[in-house]
Amino acid sequence: MTARPHEEGVKAAGLRLRSLASVMLLLVIWESAARSQLAPPVLLPAFTVVAAELGRIIADGSLASDLALSLYRAFTGLALAGACGILLGMLMARSRVVHWLIDPLVAIGFPSPKIAFLPVFILWFGIESLSKILLVAFACVFPVIIGTYSAARAVHRVLVWSAFSLGTTQHALLTRVILPACYPRIFATLRIALPVALITTFTAEMVAGGGGMGATLVYSQRFFESPTVFAYILVMLGIGLLLDAAVHAFARRYLAWAEE
Amino acid sequence: MRRDPLAHALIRTVPLLLLGMLWQAASSAGLINTAFLPSPATISVALADLLGGGEIGRNIFITLFRAGTGLLLGAVCGIWLGLMMARSLKFRAWVTPIVGGTYSLPKSALIPLFALWFGIGSLTAICAVYLACLLPMTVNTFQGVVSTPKVLTWSAQALGTSERQMLSRIYLRHALPDIFTGLRIALGFSFVLAISSEMIASSSGIGKLVFFYGENGAYDYMFAAIACVIAVAFLCDRAMLAVSGWCLRWHESAANARTA
Amino acid sequence: MRDLIRPKIELRQVAKTYATDRAAVLALRNTDLAVADGEFVSIVGPSGCGKSTLIYIVGGFLPAEGEVLVDGRAITGPGTGRGVVFQEYALFPWLTVRGNIAYGLDRQGVPAVQRNQTVERLIGVIGLQGFEDRFPRELSGGMKQRVAIARTLACEPAILLLDEPFGALDALTREIMQDELLRLWLESRKTVLMVTHDVTEAVYLSNRICVMSARPGRLVEEFRVELDRTKPREEIFLSDAFNRVRNQVWLSVRKQALAAESKNAP
Numbered sequence: 177m178t179a180r181p182h183e184e185g186v187k188a189a190g191l192r193l194r195s196l197a198s199v200m201l202l203l204v205i206w207e208s209a210a211r212s213q214l215a216p217p218v219l220l221p222a223f224t225v226v227a228a229e230l231g232r233i234i235a236d237g238s239l240a241s242d243l244a245l246s247l248y249r250a251f252t253g254l255a256l257a258g259a260c261g262i263l264l265g266m267l268m269a270r271s272r273v274v275h276w277l278i279d280p281l282v283a284i285g286f287p288s289p290k291i292a293f294l295p296v297f298i299l300w301f302g303i304e305s306l307s308k309i310l311l312v313a314f315a316c317v318f319p320v321i322i323g324t325y326s327a328a329r330a331v332h333r334v335l336v337w338s339a340f341s342l343g344t345t346q347h348a349l350l351t352r353v354i355l356p357a358c359y360p361r362i363f364a365t366l367r368i369a370l371p372v373a374l375i376t377t378f379t380a381e382m383v384a385g386g387g388g389m390g391a392t393l394v395y396s397q398r399f400f401e402s403p404t405v406f407a408y409i410l411v412m413l414g415i416g417l418l419l420d421a422a423v424h425a426f427a428r429r430y431l432a433w434a435e436e
Numbered sequence: 437m438r439r440d441p442l443a444h445a446l447i448r449t450v451p452l453l454l455l456g457m458l459w460q461a462a463s464s465a466g467l468i469n470t471a472f473l474p475s476p477a478t479i480s481v482a483l484a485d486l487l488g489g490g491e492i493g494r495n496i497f498i499t500l501f502r503a504g505t506g507l508l509l510g511a512v513c514g515i516w517l518g519l520m521m522a523r524s525l526k527f528r529a530w531v532t533p534i535v536g537g538t539y540s541l542p543k544s545a546l547i548p549l550f551a552l553w554f555g556i557g558s559l560t561a562i563c564a565v566y567l568a569c570l571l572p573m574t575v576n577t578f579q580g581v582v583s584t585p586k587v588l589t590w591s592a593q594a595l596g597t598s599e600r601q602m603l604s605r606i607y608l609r610h611a612l613p614d615i616f617t618g619l620r621i622a623l624g625f626s627f628v629l630a631i632s633s634e635m636i637a638s639s640s641g642i643g644k645l646v647f648f649y650g651e652n653g654a655y656d657y658m659f660a661a662i663a664c665v666i667a668v669a670f671l672c673d674r675a676m677l678a679v680s681g682w683c684l685r686w687h688e689s690a691a692n693a694r695t696a
Numbered sequence: 697m698r699d700l701i702r703p704k705i706e707l708r709q710v711a712k713t714y715a716t717d718r719a720a721v722l723a724l725r726n727t728d729l730a731v732a733d734g735e736f737v738s739i740v741g742p743s744g745c746g747k748s749t750l751i752y753i754v755g756g757f758l759p760a761e762g763e764v765l766v767d768g769r770a771i772t773g774p775g776t777g778r779g780v781v782f783q784e785y786a787l788f789p790w791l792t793v794r795g796n797i798a799y800g801l802d803r804q805g806v807p808a809v810q811r812n813q814t815v816e817r818l819i820g821v822i823g824l825q826g827f828e829d830r831f832p833r834e835l836s837g838g839m840k841q842r843v844a845i846a847r848t849l850a851c852e853p854a855i856l857l858l859d860e861p862f863g864a865l866d867a868l869t870r871e872i873m874q875d876e877l878l879r880l881w882l883e884s885r886k887t888v889l890m891v892t893h894d895v896t897e898a899v900y901l902s903n904r905i906c907v908m909s910a911r912p913g914r915l916v917e918e919f920r921v922e923l924d925r926t927k928p929r930e931e932i933f934l935s936d937a938f939n940r941v942r943n944q945v946w947l948s949v950r951k952q953a954l955a956a957e958s959k960n961a962p
Contacts, residue, residue, distance in 0.1 A: 195533035202534075219553055277451045284452070287673035288666040289627040292643065294635065295650035295658055300472055337757045338786040338844075340774035342800035342851060356790045375542040375628075382548065383635040383647070390545075394636060397548035405552060409545050416540025433790050433831040 221403045229403035230410065238392075239411065246377050246388040247415075249305050253312025254373040258366055261317045265324025266350070275325075282321055290315035294380055303386040308377055315376045316369040323365030327358035360434035367423050371416065378412065474656040483660035492645065492664055499634065499641040500668070502558050503626040506565025510622060513566075514573025515615060519607070521574070522581035535574060543568040543625075544632045551637035561633035561641070568629045569622035576618030580611025613687055616680035623676055627669050642668075702768050703730035704887045705754060705855065710762035712749050722912040723749045726762065729906065729915060733854075736881060736888040738898035738905045739915075740945065742953035746913030747891045748859050754889060755780050755857050766855065776800065779853035781844050783860045787832040793819070793843050794828040800851040818846040822876070838869040842876070849880070858890040862897070871929070874900060878925060895949055899942045900932065907948045910956030917948050 203223055209215075210222035217225075233239040268275040294311060301307035331354055339353045381390025389408060396404035456476050462468050463475030470478070486492040521528040521535075543564060550560040584607055592606045608615075634643030642665055649658035712724040724746040731737050739747045753760045756774040764771050766778065774780075787796050797818055801811045819828055822842040832840055841861060848856065861877070862870040878901055881888060892898050898905050899921055907917040921941050923932060932938050 191529075191532075194529055195536075198530060198533045199537075276447075280448050280452050281455075283448070284666060284670055287624055287627075288669040289624070289631050291628055291632050291635070292646060292662050292665045295646055296662065299650065299655065299658075332785045333757075334782045334784075334786045335788070337752075337755065337774065338780060338782065338847075339788075339799075340757070341755065341776065341778065341780045342847070343776045343803035348803070353788070356788070359790065371540070371542065375544050378542050379544045379632045379636070382544070383632070393545065393548050397552050397637075400552070402552060405549055409541070409549060412545045413537065413541040416542065417537065420540050433833060 218400055218402050221406060226403050226406040226410065230407040233404070233407060239407075242387070242389045242392050243411065243415070245305070246374075246381065246390065249308045249388065250312055250373040250377040253309045253377070254316055254366070254369060256309065256313035257316035257320055257369065257373075260313070261320025261365075262324050262362060264317075265321045266328055266354070268321070268325045269328030269354075270350075278321070282318055286318045286322065291376065291379055291383075294383055297380075298384055303384045305386070307384070308380045308386070308388075311380055312373045312376045316373050319369050319372070320362070320365050324358060324362055327361035327365075328354055330361070331357045360431055363427060363431060367427075370419060370423065374412075374416065374419075471655070474659055478656045479659045479663065482654075482656040483663060486657065486660050486664070492642070492661060495640060495642045495645045496664060496668060498558070499630050499643065502561040502633070502641065503565055503630040506562045506630070507569050507622055507626040509562075510566045510569025510626075511573050511619060514570045514618070514622075515577045517570070517574040518577025518579075518611075519581060519603070521578045522607070523603075535571065538567075538571055539575075543629060544636075547629075547633050547636050550633075556637045556639055560637055561630050564629045564633050565626045568625040572618045572621040572625065573615070576614045576621075577611055580614030581607045583614075584610040613684055616676075616684060620673070620676055620680070623672060624669075627665075627672075631665070701732065704733040704735070704767065705729070705731040705889060706763075706765040706768075707750075707754070708763040708765070710750070710753060710760050710764060712746070712753060712758065712760045724753075724760070725912040725914040727913070727915055731887055731889055733887055734885045735904060736890070736902040738890045738892055738902040739908055740892060740895055740898050740905060740949055741908030741913060742910050742949065742956050743893065745908045745910050745952070745956075747908050750908075750913070751857050751859050751889060751891050754778065776804070776851045777853050778855045778857055779848035779851060780857045780859070781841070781848055781861045784837075784840070784864045786844055787840055787847070789832050792829045792831055793824060793835070796832070796843055797846045797850050799847060804851070814850055818850055821849075821880070822846045836869075837865045838873055841865065841873060845877070845880070854887060856886050856888045856890075858888065858892075860892055861890070863893065870894075870897070875929060877901065882925065895946045896942060899938065899945060900929075905945055907945065907952065909952050910959070916952065919945050919948075 206220075207223045210217070210220045210225075214220070230239075264274075264278060268278055290311065293314065294307075297307040297311045297314075301310060335357060336349065336353060339349060344352060377388065378390040378393070381388040382394045383390075385391045385394075389412065393405060393408045396402075396408065459468075460476045463470060463473075463477075468475075474482075517531070517535075521531055546567065547560065547564050550563045554560045554563065588610065589602065589606060592602060597605060630641070631643035631646075634641035635647050638644050642661060646658055646661045646665070649655070649661060707727055707729040710724065710727045710729075711722070714721045714723055727750065729737075729750075739750060741747050749758065752758045754764055754771075755778055756764075756771050771778075780786075788799065791799065794815055797815045798811050801814060806814075815828075819825060822845065824839060824842055824846075827835070827839065832843070835843065841864075845861075858877075862873050865873060874897055881901075888902075890898070890902065903921050905919045905921060906915045907919070908914065909916045919941060923935075923938060925932070
């Protein structure tokens with residue numbers, strides 16, 4: 177650490193101030209553009225109007241229920257992808273046969289736009305939560321597999337050898353050495369997968385309905401209720417920021433040992 | 437015994453062929469309900485029919501046009517933004533909060549907004565793709581330029597590189613690997629956003645086509661169309677890898693270019 | 697002269713071949729070596745000659761042709777009786793200093809009270825009081841190697857295998873660590889087999905030095921070093937005996953290195 181703590185604090189405060197200033201500036205531009213009727217109010221409602229709408233949907237609980245449903249779907253799917261992905265990634269790292277079997281599937285699956293599979297999932301699992309959870313899991317599992325696999329392969333052999341010399345059994349090696357060594361990389365992968373989970377959930381809801389943030393968003397758009405459209409977009413932005421901050425805090429607390 | 441790349445590629449397809457054969461066998465034996473999952477044979481027939489007619493070619497072209505345009509615009513603007521952020525501290529200070537903010541927003545949430553503004557034509561899709569590609573290109577370009585080691589720039593200056601030449605000859609060259617990483621990510625995004633747009637608010641494109649077949653119960657055609665999407669996305673990704681591999685043949689990691 | 701006492705470590709016709717994409721590479725040629733109990737043996741030689749490979753084989757990490765015997769019995773893999781200290785990257789980054797040192801004891805099921813006692817003692821031995829709860833990434837190179845040594849010593853191995861243990865450290869830290877190692881060895885008289893590229897280090901620490909030829913490696917020359925190691929470093933380094941042996945070993949290694957160069961020359 178080269179900067180003194182006092183300097184670090186001042187720099188962080190300055191950054192936050194500048195962020196606030198940028199946001200304020202954008203809001204001012206938005207409000208004045210809307211007020212001066214540059215575009216019809218249906219296309220660009222004023223910020224104050226949107227804020228009022230936001231207050232309304234928070235008060236009557238409709239936002240809360242939509243948000244809860246979407247987040248439930250996104251996180252369940254992500255958890256499923258995490259569990260399967262880590263398992264598969266580890267197995268692939270351990271066994272050349274497993275790697276040979278699964279690798280082509282991953283190589284094809286990774287670049288393909290998983291959203292194209294949405295109609296298949298709807299066909300098989302309906303338009304309620306199950307199809308969306310499984311689609312999210314499908315979309316997120318590929319980066320997790322790849323990340324886990326590369327992390328497991330990257331574990332330095334010297335670390336494994338030291339563990340053996342200190343009395344680690346083959347069985348204990350996985351849980352005591354390989355897995356902890358991979359935590360930072362796996363966490364980084366899950367961190368990237370989180371926005372994918374959210375996007376997939378919202379998009380699936382927008383296309384297929386079945387409740388949730390995306391469904392209401394599209395519904396509002398079709399009926400030209402633009403304040404609601406804007407309000408929902410702002411909420412999605414807010415949720416994204418909040419989750420990112422939470423993830424950041426988690427990493428700082430539990431992965432402090434990781435070398436960058 | 438030199439590793440023959442062609443043989444290696446062929447060996448990698450074997451698990452897929454095995455899977456296909458297993459699928460076909462299960463289908464013929466009646467183990468799979470073909471209403472929900474047609475056999476590979478049925479899908480192949482539908483695929484041949486699609487490829488024979490002009491339908492799928494036309495729609496794929498439309499989707500590729502939207503994705504490609506958005507990707508190109510997003511890449512150009514993103515590289516410029518990333519460069520500016522790396523070179524000017526003031527610019528960086530103002531833009532970073534905005535960039536950080538948009539990271540948290542699922543870009544597909546803006547599709548209904550763009551549909552509200554621009555209707556269901558290509559502009560909606562191109563805008564969504566553009567915004568989605570902007571961020572990874574900006575961030576990666578910034579990272580690539582900012583990480584240029586001082587010893588590199590000092591050596592260049594000592595060897596008589598002018599200020600203007602520094603940009604193109606040194607900074608951009610050093611950032612090239614990161615730029616290509618960003619391009620690969622943006623390519624994936626471009627497909628996802630283009631198809632999402634088409635599913636939510638469009639009357640053409642491969643996304644719309646897949647959905648159309650689904651809604652009309654022509655599931656073998658639906659699967660065939662999805663297979664086309666997967667194939668196109670895979671080939672584009674491989675093409676991108678090949679291009680970046682050639683452009684980066686000087687880079688240390690060039691030996692690893694063959695992986696995934 | 698046949699030694700009637702069984703050697704602690706014995707290598708008989710040990711050889712190692714690597715199969716790569718292109719061809720089979722012979723890393724180590726038929727090697728014989730005997731290390732007596734309590735000896736400090738160093739293996740020196742030009743880069744890539746296979747000296748690290750040899751120590752990995754003794755550690756039980758790499759399979760090889762020939763026999764490797766410890767206490768007269770063939771080894772079957774890694775074991776706590778042969779402690780290893782590598783050059784770097786060997787500490788568990790997710791464990792603190794305390795956690796790393798306690799690791800082997802934990803694996804053996806040593807009860808907590810006894811475990812903590814041993815860990816505290818070793819932290820004192822390596823002089824890292826106050827750093828018990830730091831993570832490896834917060835430590836300097838020298839401190840990391842101290843922890844690595846303490847971690848190995850916790851299991852009380854009879855044999856210490858050192859693979860260029862100070863190779864990643866700067867010159868000054870290296871000198872300090874060499875003195876630390878010497879002190880530990882003089883106290884415990886464990887059997888030590890060390891690989892190093894630093895001839896001076898080998899002469900300073902060991903009582904026998906084996907010189908390896910270039911790849912494929914073979915032990916070609918041996919030197920015995922008789923020094924009074926209780927004397928301070930300054931006295932030893934300036935003594936005639938030290939410098940005479942060092943020059944001999946240096947010349948031997950240089951001869952091997954030049955032979956390798958001329959083999960590779962067009």
